[in-house]
Amino acid sequence: MRRLPPRTPPRASCSPLGSSPAARAGCALIGLAVGVLVLSIISASPAAAAEPTTNALDGIVRLYQQNAQKWETTLATYAQTLFWLLAAIEMSYAAIRLAFRGADVSEWMAELVNQILFIGFFLALLVNSSAWAAAIVNSFRTAANEAVQASGGTSLIAPSDIFAIGLSMANKVLDQSSIWSPGASVGLLIFALVLLICFALIAAFLVLALVESYVVISAGILFMGFGGSRWTKDYALKMIIYALSVGAKLFVLQLLIGLGQQIFNALIQNFEANTSDLLVSVGSAIVMLALTKIIPDMIQGLINGTQISGGGALAGVAAGAAGVGWGAFKGGIGAAMVAARSSALASEQMQDARMSGSFGPGRVVRMAGNTAMAAGDTLGMRLSGRIHYGTWAGQMAEALKERTVDRQAARTASEPSQPQGSVTGAGQPAQPSQAAQQSQAAPPSQGNPPKKP
16 A cells, blocks of 8 residues: 655744734745846846936035024124133233333333234134134135136036945946846946945045035134133134145045046946946045045145155044945855855745646746745744844745755655565565575575584
8 A cells, every 4th residue: 555645844934923924925025026036136227227316415505504594693793702802811911911011101002012913813713713714614615616617627516426425336237237137137236336336435435525614614703702812812823724634625525536547437428338348437436535635644644744644544544445345345245145145945836736747837936925925034033033143045045945955855755665576566565586586596504614534
């Protein structure tokens, strides 16, 4: 009699909803969302990629500029109060010093003129500090814009212009990817992310410099109140020096960005889908990031009187770029693991379908469904607190591997085994082998045979 295969208990679902129809519907929705996200990333057009750059970064800069201008009236009141208080202390000290010294009228008149000139100069700085600081910064920016225009670049470079270049470069790279080549697409996605992050950081450096200029223009008026006394006048002078350093920083930064804009526009126009162009683009973006970080800070430190080491800044940029690259590499490895495990599970599912005589969806659809199912299982285990280690992609790959092993074990257990003495395909009982017949015909040995007399 043919033995029935042992029934394997169903594998418990890792999803918090169990194996109910609602859970399957949730996994299907997750799979649909993942598929739409992948397709939207891979098949994004240049026009769609340029839509996020609707001057969002420029809006942030304008927001700081408009709100910083509202500080001036309030801060000017506090600065004037501080200034006249320190000026009264300065004049009182000068009068007491002359009285104890027994100075004559000429000394009193000389000290009075000296105090009037001193207080008048710093009072002029206090009243016009915002306008003069803005003139210093804007003059540096105007000089940089005219220099960039003379070299063939565009004037008034904004942070959104820089980010738009990064989006164009990333879109050029993603245009070469395909859903039918998941391995190459993952590599291209890593290159695109590195390019986008580099240009986002360059745009952030320009935003930081612009916001710094607005702060020194509007908030620096409070420090001008320290100009009322000879003992505290250095704080007021340092704000003027700081405004000069911020203008010089913007000057150098805009020159570097204008040059980089021309370089990357040429790369975009002559870009080809080969390894050389990809490496040149990523390397140029990292070099541009290092230049825009190190050189403007060095110029600003030179004017402020502080020494900034380029080696430490370069090491910081290199460490940041390495961290970005390593994170992207780990993400790519995790995605590749999930794709490989999902493909293996899809192969097992297709083999089971062929054995049962049915034909289901293709490999790509099965892989998308398996990925969605693994994402749902991983989400359920994370929410329930059953896993506390590992990356998301690694846990998804492990869940897919367990499902593949379970399916292989279930198929192996369902194959009938052929017991000894069973009926062969010709309807005759299985015959023992020749070696078995000889072993049955030979009598058992009884030790050494007896000697003849």
